[in-house]
Amino acid sequence: MLYIGYIPNIHVKRGLSLRGSMAEKQFPFQPGVILYDVILGLLRARGVTFDKWCAANKVAPSSARNALYGQSKRAAGRKLLDRMIDAAGRDGVVQTYTERVRQHADEVENITKRAA
Numbered sequence: 001m002l003y004i005g006y007i008p009n010i011h012v013k014r015g016l017s018l019r020g021s022m023a024e025k026q027f028p029f030q031p032g033v034i035l036y037d038v039i040l041g042l043l044r045a046r047g048v049t050f051d052k053w054c055a056a057n058k059v060a061p062s063s064a065r066n067a068l069y070g071q072s073k074r075a076a077g078r079k080l081l082d083r084m085i086d087a088a089g090r091d092g093v094v095q096t097y098t099e100r101v102r103q104h105a106d107e108v109e110n111i112t113k114r115a116a
Helices: 033-045 050-056 061-068 075-088 090-115
Strands: none
Touching (some): 033 061, 033 075, 033 090
8 A cells, every 4th residue: 555644634534625523534645746736737727827826825936835845844834735725626636636646656556567
């Protein structure tokens, strides 16, 4: 099984984005290229560029990028990441991120099999 880490305070229950329930599980987003691509793609699908979202939210693009890549692990970075996930559409991020991680795991497995 592929472990993809987690970021506290980002929640999902049974594939849906729900908050407030004690039965919630933390969704295991791993900051990095996949999460960055997913969020930027979903923002663009909503007609918003990364730079425009940052400007509208008074966030330095470098700070937002650091949060997406996991370089900002303090509470402020996690909160910023949470805001970007909400702006991109939490359900869409969960669904698209999950699919992209599966694709990546399949690619790694296929490469490993060919190398053996």
